[in-house]
Each structure stands twice: as structure tokens, then as C-alpha cells.
Amino acid sequence: MFLPLLFSSSCHRADLFAFEGNVYNKDKEAVVQARIQIFKTPQDWLTGHNVLATMSSDLIGHYKSPKIFEEGDYYIFIDKYDTSNWELSQVEKGEYPKIHLPTDGDINQTIEHNNMSLLANTNWKLVNILQEYSKPGEPAVQWLSIWSTTNNCEKDNKLLFGKDLSLRVDEGKSVCSGEQSLVVAKFVPPLIFSTQSCDKLPHTSQLVKPFEFSNWPSMETANAQMFLACDQSIGQLYIIYDSTQGYKLLKVYRRL
Numbered sequence: 205m206f207l208p209l210l211f212s213s214s215c216h217r218a219d220l221f222a223f224e225g226n227v228y229n230k231d232k233e234a235v236v237q238a239r240i241q242i243f244k245t246p247q248d249w250l251t252g253h254n255v256l257a258t259m260s261s262d263l264i265g266h267y268k269s270p271k272i273f274e275e276g277d278y279y280i281f282i283d284k285y286d287t288s289n290w291e292l293s294q295v296e297k298g299e300y301p302k303i304h305l306p307t308d309g310d311i312n313q314t315i316e317h318n319n320m321s322l323l324a325n326t327n328w329k330l331v332n333i334l335q336e337y338s339k340p341g342e343p344a345v346q347w348l349s350i351w352s353t354t355n356n357c358e359k360d361n362k363l364l365f366g367k368d369l370s371l372r373v374d375e376g377k378s379v380c381s382g383e384q385s386l387v388v389a390k391f392v393p394p395l396i397f398s399t400q401s402c403d404k405l406p407h408t409s410q411l412v413k414p415f416e417f418s419n420w421p422s423m424e425t426a427n428a429q430m431f432l433a434c435d436q437s438i439g440q441l442y443i444i445y446d447s448t449q450g451y452k453l454l455k456v457y458r459r460l
Contacts, residue, residue: 220272221305227261227282234265238284241325242269249279249300250368252325275305281325281367282313285436288321289313290367322432323393323415328363328441328457336407336451345407347454355380363441363457365391371417389420394432402434405442406452411435412442 223242227235242257243249256278259267280301282289289301301313333354334347351359360376373387394401394413402411412431418424428445439459447453 220274222272223257223259223267223269223278223280223305225267227265227267234263235261235284236263236265237261238265238267238282240267241281242273243279243281246279246298246300249281250295251366251370251372252281252327252364273305277302277304279303280313282315283321283325284315286322287315287317288324289315290318290321290324292318292320295367320393322436323365323391324367324369326365327460328365329460330359330361330455331458332456333358334454334456335447336453347407357381357383362460371420373420383422387420387422389417391415391417391430405431406444410438410442 223240225240227238227240229235238261240257240259240261241252241255243254244256245254248254256273257269257271259269261267280289280303282301294300332349332351334349334351336345337348338345357375357378357380360378362374362376364372364374366372369390369392371389371391373389375383375385379385392415394415402413404410405412411434413434414429414431417430420428423443423445426445426447428443431442431444433440433442441457441459443455443457444452445455
């Protein structure tokens with residue numbers, strides 16, 4: 205996907221500048237509702253923290269920041285679904301998409317299909333917890349929601365996936381007893397992602413793709429498996445793990 209980015213210096217003060225441009229695909233068609241984020245430091249770009257400006261391209265692919273900023277270097281992240289300007293090979297070398305205000309002429313960037321983009325720089329909120337159960341007299345195993353009896357300290361949990369392949373497990377404002385407020389783990393998204401390569405989530409008809417994570421002690425102890433919904437419009441992520449009672453539990457996260 206090809207993205208010519210056109211920045212202008214139109215603003216209220218001569219020493220302040222707006223981020224402005226247009227987003228196109230490889231066929232030079234306008235890309236609607238692409239997300240554009242601006243960061244001041246490489247670390248913020250990697251983690252997705254401290255966003256200076258967030259914009260969305262309109263019906264003609266145009267965007268402009270409502271605020272204006274001082275001259276200097278900034279880091280830009282552009283994504284829509286599984287395409288972005290995020291490249292693992294560049295990140296591994298410590299090179300990130302950088303722009304300078306004011307800009308000299310048009311800036312062209314290319315974003316391409318990239319399975320890493322399915323998770324890099326995304327945030328997820330826990331929305332349900334279910335447990336395995338079987339109806340009396342029936343052998344089939346199903347999932348039963350236990351959300352109404354779940355402790356409030358668990359209901360505000362979030363997962364944050366960084367562009368540096370960090371997985372931040374945030375307990376939220378209410379921390380459950382014995383849990384850390386923040387666990388920094390790592391993840392590796394699926395390298396092949398298509399409906400043909402997806403499997404069904406156990407006890408459901410939901411098509412999912414598994415991916416790996418590490419350094420999350422409580423989930424590793426519980427033999428957890430992590431899955432991403434193949435239908436991106438659903439925007440859900442699943443974790444299946446062993447309970448202390450001997451049955452499986454299923455956590456459902458929704459993309460923010």
C-alpha cells in the first residue's frame with residue numbers, strides 16, 4: 205500500500221506547524237480511516253505511549269492535526285487493519301519512520317501488508333471470562349460466562365502490544381491480591397495469517413490464529429494459549445488456560 209504523505213506548514217504562528225497529508229493505496233486511491241499517530245521519541249513510537257497527535261484520514265484520504273507543533277524531529281506511525289509503515293527489519297536496526305517539521309516538499313511513505321501490524325501498537329480490554337462446562341446428559345463441552353461473578357479487580361485488565369514486540373499486562377487501577385500491577389512480557393504474532401490457515405477456537409465455531417508469548421509467569425504456569433480472531437472486524441483476542449479446579453478458562457479481550 206502506497207502512502208504519499210503531504211505535510212504543510214499552514215498554522216497560526218510562523219514557528220508552529222501542523223501535520224497534514226493524504227493517504228493513498230498502491231493504486232493511488234484514497235485510503236479512508238487510516239490512523240496516523242505522531243510521537244516525539246523513538247521509545248514512545250515503540251511502545252505507543254505519549255501520543256502527541258492522532259488523526260484519521262477522511263473520505264478523500266486527507267488528514268490534518270488540530271494542533272500545531274514546534275520545528276523538530278518527530279516519529280510517525282500509520283496503520284489500517286494489517287497494513288502499516290512498521291517494518292521489523294528496520295525496528296531491529298533501531299530505525300523508525302521519522303519526519304521533520306517543517307518539511308521540504310512532499311513526503312512519500314509505503315505501508316504494506318504485515319502480520320506484525322495486526323498486534324503492534326494495539327491495546328485490548330478484558331470483556332469476558334468463560335469456563336468449560338457440559339450440559340447434563342450431553343457429552344459436548346461448551347463455554348459458560350462467569351463474568352458476573354468475576355472480581356472487579358480483574359475486570360479492568362488490559363493488554364498492550366508494543367512495536368518492540370513487548371506485551372504489557374496491565375492490571376488496571378484495581379490490582380488483584382498477589383498480582384503485579386504491570387508485567388512486561390514479549391510476543392511473536394503469527395507470521396502467516398489468512399482464513400485458509402486459521403483453526404477453530406476450542407468448543408466454538410470462531411476461526412482463530414494462535415501466536416506465541418513469553419515472560420508472563422502466571423499464564424505460562426497455567427499452560428495458556430493465545431489466539432487472535434481471523435475476522436479482524438470482530439476485533440477479539442482469546443486466552444485459554446488451566447484453572448486451579450482442573451477445567452479450562454477462556455479470557456476474551458476486545459481491541460480498543
